[in-house]
Amino acid sequence: xxxxxxxxxxxxxxxxxxxxxxxxxxxxxxxxxxxxxxxxxxxxxxxxxxxxxxxxxxxxxxxxxxxxxxxxxxxxxxxxxxxxxxxxxxxxxxxxxxxxxxxxxxxxxxxxxxxxxxxxxxxxxxxxxxxxxxxxxxxxxxxxxxxxxxxxxxxxxxxxxxxxxxxxxxxxxxxxxxxxxxxxxxxxxxxxxxxxxxxxxxxxxxxxxxxxxxxxxxxxxxxxxxxxxxxxxxxxxxxxxxxxxxxxxxxxxxxxxxxxxxxxxxxxxxxxxxxxxxxxxxxxxxxxxxxxxxxxxxxxxxxxxxxxxxxxxxxxxxxxxxxxxxxxxxxxxxxxxxxxxxxxxxxxxxxxxxxxxxxxxxxxxxxxxxxxxxxxxxxxxxxxxxxxxxxxxxxxxxxxxxxxxxxxxxxxxxxxxxxxxxxxxxxxxxxxxxxxxxxxxxxxxxxxxxxxxxxxxxxxxxxxxxxxxxxxxxxxxxxxxxxxxxxxxxxxxxxxxxxxxxxxxxxxxxxxxxxxxxxxxxxxx
Numbered sequence: 001x002x003x004x005x006x007x008x009x010x011x012x013x014x015x016x017x018x019x020x021x022x023x024x025x026x027x028x029x030x031x032x033x034x035x036x037x038x039x040x041x042x043x044x045x046x047x048x049x050x051x052x053x054x055x056x057x058x059x060x061x062x063x064x065x066x067x068x069x070x071x072x073x074x075x076x077x078x079x080x081x082x083x084x085x086x087x088x089x090x091x092x093x094x095x096x097x098x099x100x101x102x103x104x105x106x107x108x109x110x111x112x113x114x115x116x117x118x119x120x121x122x123x124x125x126x127x128x129x130x131x132x133x134x135x136x137x138x139x140x141x142x143x144x145x146x147x148x149x150x151x152x153x154x155x156x157x158x159x160x161x162x163x164x165x166x167x168x169x170x171x172x173x174x175x176x177x178x179x180x181x182x183x184x185x186x187x188x189x190x191x192x193x194x195x196x197x198x199x200x201x202x203x204x205x206x207x208x209x210x211x212x213x214x215x216x217x218x219x220x221x222x223x224x225x226x227x228x229x230x231x232x233x234x235x236x237x238x239x240x241x242x243x244x245x246x247x248x249x250x251x252x253x254x255x256x257x258x259x260x261x262x263x264x265x266x267x268x269x270x271x272x273x274x275x276x277x278x279x280x281x282x283x284x285x286x287x288x289x290x291x292x293x294x295x296x297x298x299x300x301x302x303x304x305x306x307x308x309x310x311x312x313x314x315x316x317x318x319x320x321x322x323x324x325x326x327x328x329x330x331x332x333x334x335x336x337x338x339x340x341x342x343x344x345x346x347x348x349x350x351x352x353x354x355x356x357x358x359x360x361x362x363x364x365x366x367x368x369x370x371x372x373x374x375x376x377x378x379x380x381x382x383x384x385x386x387x388x389x390x391x392x393x394x395x396x397x398x399x400x401x402x403x404x405x406x407x408x409x410x411x412x413x414x415x416x417x418x419x420x421x422x423x424x425x426x427x428x429x430x431x432x433x434x435x436x437x438x439x440x441x442x443x444x445x446x447x448x449x450x451x452x453x454x455x456x457x458x459x460x461x462x463x464x465x466x467x468x469x470x471x472x473x474x475x476x477x478x479x480x481x482x483x484x485x486x487x488x489x490x491x492x493x494x495x496x497x498x499x500x501x502x503x504x505x506x507x508x509x510x511x512x513x514x515x516x517x518x519x520x521x522x523x524x525x
Contacts, residue, residue: 017207017209018206018207018208018209020208021145021146021147021148021208022146022147022206023146023147023148023149023150024146024147024150025146026146026204026206027143027146027147027154029202029204030139030142030143030146030202030203030204031143031146031154031155031157031158032158032202033139033199033200033202033203034139034140034143034155034158034159034161034199035158035159035160035161036161036195036196036199037097037135037136037139037161037196037199037200038136038158038159038160038161038162038165039161039162039164039165039169040104040135040165040192040193040195040196040199041104041132041135041136041162041196042132042136042162042165043161043162043163043164043165043166043169044108044165044169044189044193045070045073045074045132046162046165046166046318047165047166047169047170047173048069048070049170050170050173050174050177051173051182051185051186052066052067054177054182055069055117055120055182058182059116059117059120061117065117066117067319067443068117068121068125069117069120069121069124069125070124071125071440071443071444072121072124072125072126072129073124073125073128073129073132074129074436074439074440075129075436075439075440076125076126076129076130076132076133077129077130077132077133077136077436078133078432078433078435078436078439079433079436079440080129080130080133080134080433081133081137081428081429081430081431081432081433081436082429082430082433083133083429084096084100084133084134084137084138084429085137085141085425085426085428085429085430086429087134088137088138088141088425089425092205093138093139093141093142093200093203093205094200094201094203094204094205095200096134096138096200097134097135097138097139097196097199097200097203098196098197098200098201099134100130100131100132100133100134100135100136100138100196100200101131101135101193101194101195101196101197101199101200102131102194102197103127103128103130103131103134104128104131104132104135104190104193104196105131105190105191105193105194105196105197106127106128106131106190107123107124107126107127107128107129107131107190108123108124108128108186108187108189108190108193109186109187109190109191110123110127110190111123111124111128111186111190112183112184112186112187112190113183131196133432135196135200137428137429137432138203139199139200139203140155140410140411140428141424141425141428142203142205142206143155143158144411144414144421144424145206145208145421145424146206148421149358150358151411151414152353152354152357152358152364152408152411152412153354153355153357153358154354155354155407155408155411156350156351156353156354156355156357156407156408157350157351157354159350159406159407160347160350160351160407163343163344163346163347163350163403164347166343167340167343167344173185173189176188293423294419294423294426294427294430295430297419298480298481298483299417299418299419299477299478299480299481300413300418300419300427300430300431301480302473302474302476302477302480303412303413303418303431303473303474303477304430304431304434305434305469305470305473306372306409306470306471306473306474306477307409307431307432307434307435307438307470308434308435308437308438308470309438309466309467309469309470309473310372310405310409310438310466310467310470310471310474311435311438311439311442311466312438312441312442312445312462312463312465312466312467312470313375313376313379313442313463313464313466313467313470314402314406314439314442317342317379317382317398317402317460317463318339318342319443319446320446320450320456320459320460321335321338321339321342321382321391321395322335322336322338322339323456324382324391324456324457324459324460325338325388325391327456328385328386328387328391330387330388330391334388337392338388338391338392338395339395341392341395341396341399342395342396342398342399342402343399344399345395345396345397345398345399345400345403346399346400346402346403346406347403348400348403349399349400349401349402349403349404349407350403350404350406350407350408351403352400352403352404353367353371353403353404353405353407353408354407354408357408363417363478364408364412364415364417365412365415365417365418365474365477365478366478368405368408368409368412368474369471369474369475371401371404371405371408372405372467372470372471372474373471374401375398375401375402375404375405375467376464376467376468376471378394378397378398378401379398379460379461379463379464379467380460380461380464381394381397381398382394382398382457382460383457383460383461410428410431410432413427413428413431416481417477417478417481418477418481438466442463442466445462446458446459446462446463447459449461449462
C-alpha cells in the first residue's frame, strides 16, 4: 500500500526542478528582481552623498566623520558575506533576501530620527549594512544558478540597476529635500527600499535533477533479460536465460538446492531496471552551510587577492573625482557632469562585458584580465588631466572599464577556471569577505595620502597601484587551476592499482563466459 500526501503550494513558493540549467524560464524573473535589488542597495549607497552637506550642518560634524557612515556600511556589507552564505544555505535565498530588505528599510527609516552621527553609524552603518549583504549576495548567487551560457550577459545587464539608480536617484532625492527636508526624504528612501521584500519573494529556489532514463532493449532471436535489483540494502545480480530457464545468481538466498526453472507465464520484459525500496534509499548528503574547501584551491586564493587589491580602485575615484576637478578650477556644475558621464559609461561597460563574455568559445578569465589592465591605465591617466575635457575623457574611459570589471568579477566565480557553479555560493561569501578589508581601508588610505601630499592625484595613484597588483594575481588564476588539475590527474594515475589499469571494456562478458564454461564442466561431470 502507498500513502499519498498532497500539498497545496503557491506557484511562486515551489522550487523549480530542471534536468539541466534552464538558461531562461523563471530566471528572467530573477534577473528582473536582481535589477531592482542592485538599484535599491548599491544605487542608494552611491547616491547617499546628496545628504552629506545636510548631515554636516545638522550634526555639526566634519566631512570625514560623516564619510564614516558609508565606510562602516560598506564594511559591514562585505564583512558579513560568509554569514549571508550560511543563512542562505540554511533557510533559503528567498527568506534571507526578504529579511535583508526589512533590515535595510528599518535602518534607513530609523536613521531619519537620529540625533547624533553615532546614531547614523548604528542605524545605517550596521543595521542597513547587514541588510544590504543579506539582500544582494543571495540574489546574485541564485541568478547565476539559473543561467549557464547566458550567465555573463544576463548578470551584466541586470547589474546596470545600480548605474540607473545613481543617474536618477541623486536628482530625485535632491528635489525631494527641497520640498520636505532631508529627514523625511531619508524616510521616503527607507520606505522605497522595502520593495526589496517583494523582489526577494520572486526568488524561487532551483533544483537541477538529472533525468532518470529507462534503457529498453529490443528483443532478439535469443532474448536475454538482465535485472539489477537492490532489495533491503542487498544487491542481487541475476543472469537469466529464458530459453533454458536456468538462473545463475549471486544472491545468498539462492543455494544449489533452491535453483529451479521459472515458468514463462509472463511476457519477457526487455529492459534494464533499478528497483529501490523506500526504507533503503540512501539519504542525499546535506549541503554544507559554508564550504571552506575553496580556501585550498590555489586558483581561488589568487582570485581572492585580485578582488582584495582591485577593490582599492573601485570606490575612491567616485569619491575624489569632484574634489580633483574643483582643485583644477572646474565649476561645481561641470564637475557634476563628469560624475554623471562616469555613471552612464559604466552602464555601457557592463552591457559590453556581458556581451563579449557570452561569446563561445572564449576564455573569460583572460578577457577579465585585459579589462583590469585597461582599468589600471585609466586610473594612471587621471593625474595627467589638467582641464575639463581631459577629466571628462578619463572619467568616461574609467567608467566604461569599471563597468566591465564590476559587473563580472563576482559571477566569474562560477566559471570552472575559478571554483565552478557547485561552490559558487561559498566562494562568493569568502570572496566578498576578503574584499571588505580593502573596502574599509581604501578610502581612508587615499585620504591620508591626500592629506600628506596636498594633492588629489595621489589618491588615484594609490588606486592604480592596487589595481596593478590585482591584475598580477588575476593573471595567476588560470595557471594555478591548470597546474592543480594536472597534479591531481598524475596523483590519481600513480595511486591506481596496476591490476585496475587498462581493463578491457568487455571484462564482464569474459567473466560470464567463464561462468558458462564452469557450469558446462559441472554438468559433464
